[in-house]
Amino acid sequence: MLNVLVTLDSNYIxxxxxxxxxxxxxxxxERFTIYLxxxxxxxxxxxxxxxxxxAHGSQLQIVDIDDSYFVNAxxxxxxxxxxxxxxxxxxxxxEELDRxxxxxxxILVINSVNELYNTDIKKYLYAAAYHxxxxxxxVNRLRLNQYKIDAYYNSGVxxxxxxxxxxxIDENTIFEFVEKNHSKLIMPDQDILNALYSxxxxxxxxxxxxxxxxxxxxxxxxxxxxxxxxxxxxxxxVLHFCGKRKPWKKSYSGKFHALYKHYEKLAxx
Amino acid sequence: MLNVLVTLDSNYIxxxxxxxxxxxxxxxxERFTIYLxxxxxxxxxxxxxxxxxxAHGSQLQIVDIDDSYFVNAxxxxxxxxxxxxxxxxxxxxxEELDRxxxxxxxILVINSVNELYNTDIKKYLYAAAYHxxxxxxxVNRLRLNQYKIDAYYNSGVxxxxxxxxxxxIDENTIFEFVEKNHSKLIMPDQDILNALYSxxxxxxxxxxxxxxxxxxxxxxxxxxxxxxxxxxxxxxxVLHFCGKRKPWKKSYSGKFHALYKHYEKLAxx
Numbered sequence: 001m002l003n004v005l006v007t008l009d010s011n012y013i014x015x016x017x018x019x020x021x022x023x024x025x026x027x028x029x030e031r032f033t034i035y036l037x038x039x040x041x042x043x044x045x046x047x048x049x050x051x052x053x054x055a056h057g058s059q060l061q062i063v064d065i066d067d068s069y070f071v072n073a074x075x076x077x078x079x080x081x082x083x084x085x086x087x088x089x090x091x092x093x094x095e096e097l098d099r100x101x102x103x104x105x106x107i108l109v110i111n112s113v114n115e116l117y118n119t120d121i122k123k124y125l126y127a128a129a130y131h132x133x134x135x136x137x138x139v140n141r142l143r144l145n146q147y148k149i150d151a152y153y154n155s156g157v158x159x160x161x162x163x164x165x166x167x168x169i170d171e172n173t174i175f176e177f178v179e180k181n182h183s184k185l186i187m188p189d190q191d192i193l194n195a196l197y198s199x200x201x202x203x204x205x206x207x208x209x210x211x212x213x214x215x216x217x218x219x220x221x222x223x224x225x226x227x228x229x230x231x232x233x234x235x236x237x238v239l240h241f242c243g244k245r246k247p248w249k250k251s252y253s254g255k256f257h258a259l260y261k262h263y264e265k266l267a268x269x
Numbered sequence: 270m271l272n273v274l275v276t277l278d279s280n281y282i283x284x285x286x287x288x289x290x291x292x293x294x295x296x297x298x299e300r301f302t303i304y305l306x307x308x309x310x311x312x313x314x315x316x317x318x319x320x321x322x323x324a325h326g327s328q329l330q331i332v333d334i335d336d337s338y339f340v341n342a343x344x345x346x347x348x349x350x351x352x353x354x355x356x357x358x359x360x361x362x363x364e365e366l367d368r369x370x371x372x373x374x375x376i377l378v379i380n381s382v383n384e385l386y387n388t389d390i391k392k393y394l395y396a397a398a399y400h401x402x403x404x405x406x407x408v409n410r411l412r413l414n415q416y417k418i419d420a421y422y423n424s425g426v427x428x429x430x431x432x433x434x435x436x437x438i439d440e441n442t443i444f445e446f447v448e449k450n451h452s453k454l455i456m457p458d459q460d461i462l463n464a465l466y467s468x469x470x471x472x473x474x475x476x477x478x479x480x481x482x483x484x485x486x487x488x489x490x491x492x493x494x495x496x497x498x499x500x501x502x503x504x505x506x507v508l509h510f511c512g513k514r515k516p517w518k519k520s521y522s523g524k525f526h527a528l529y530k531h532y533e534k535l536a537x538x
Contacts, residue, residue: 110531228519229521229526229527229530230519230530232527232530233527233530233531233533233534234534234538250497250499252498255526255527256527257498257524258498258501258502258524258525258527258528259527259528259531261498261499261501261502262379262502262528262531264502265502265503269503
């Protein structure tokens with residue numbers, strides 16, 4: 001049984017189903033417990049999601065969130081307390097879980113997650129990938145300059161060492177960081193992760209575990225042609241549709257558009 | 270049981286398997302008899318294909334071809350007698366078949382073929398689609414000018430009315446046409462089909478049954494945006510990778526590259 005964590009509002013239910021469909025189809029020998037942290041889903045939406053996941057032989061667990069826990073937590077202009085869910089999941093997940101794989105809903109999982117899930121993270125809080133494309137890297141590194149980060153990890157795919165997190169992450173450190181830097185934070189949870197924990201993250205290969213679907217040509221060029229379409233389809237585990245333009249929107253266009261729509265059809269129709 | 274015809278040499282076995290995989294996956298309630306006309310496949314290759322098709326719950330039938338039949342048939346520089354297989358299939362297929370769907374191997378079948386297969390063709394020899402993009406249409410129309418064709422049909426997807434063909438197609442008409450026009454013929458079987466039988470072909474909607482994968486933008490523009498990626502993935506039955514650049518080649522690039530590679534992985538690995 002593999003543990004997967006998702007955090008969600010209603011707008012993302014359809015993409016979540018597409019992501020889950022791709023996960024289930026490409027990992028048919030596995031069963032999953034999908035832990036869901038949410039603040040606004042209706043009971044109809046939750047029941048529908050429960051049925052959907054059961055129909056695929058896996059199960060849904062709604063994570064109970066004690067709101068009083070966030071009484072002292074600062075919020076930002078466009079972000080609610082939900083921005084802390086991913087980072088503080090370890091507080092709300094069952095004690096017996098030692099690891100969980102967090103996945104964003106704007107993802108397709110197109111190969112087996114086994115190696116990713118079983119990555120050795122004994123000495124780390126997380127495993128994640130950073131996007132090495134220079135503009136992404138530099139902008140974020142400079143923004144969080146004072147925290148002396150080497151890499152700016154993407155928080156869309158996070159393998160979590162829950163045991164270690166329970167021992168060493170203090171929510172007050174996070175809340176204080178947000179208070180102090182609220183004007184600088186663009187992607188709050190990702191920024192927090194990097195500023196506070198960058199050195200305790202095990203680096204994953206982004207081509208396999210967090211392939212930014214906008215940059216097909218870049219990956220291919222950087223690897224002298226090795227990371228071509230054949231390589232991606234056979235080897236990449238997580239295709240991540242980063243950025244503002246999403247493949248479920250009308251105006252989208254990109255290398256993996258047809259593939260996304262293919263999974264969307266399987267998931268929703 | 271649906272009848273499908275393919276004609277093949279060894280170079281196309283892999284693409285054929287990909288095409289068949291897509292056909293089977295998207296038509297899981299159907300069973301198919303795949304009739305194969307070939308001249309050069311080894312018994313190993315044929316056994317492998319037989320196993321592959323059986324594993325998907327369908328069956329392979331090798332069509333017996335009497336070579337003496339082609340003794341008087343003219344050939345062209347780069348083409349063998351195999352160029353006649355598609356047009357003269359009705360001579361070699363079992364008497365009891367009344368219709369068959371011919372499919373090129375450079376195709377993905379991404380939705381149900383039922384409506385296509387059951388198209389009313391009582392009054393026609395074939396059903397096929399023509400590609401309405403002006404350059405394709407005009408070049409071919411002008412080349413076969415004297416035969417006064419209105420449309421130049423693509424022969425990659427051909428629904429055949431075998432009963433009517435047995436009554437009205439004479440191989441000598443075809444052989445004479447080739448003798449007379451050998452210098453003009455670029456795609457011989459397709460040219461013959463159009464020059465001799467264009468008026469007895471029922472026109473199919475190319476967007477549904479013979480979508481030229483090179484021209485996504487053209488289809489979308491021509492339909493004021495209706496035929497977008499969502500429409501294609503949900504409605505198009507046959508995606509046809511026309512032209513010299515093929516999606517199983519290293520250098521390929523195109524809108525449906527990732528989708529092709531996805532089916533290729535399912536079919537071959």
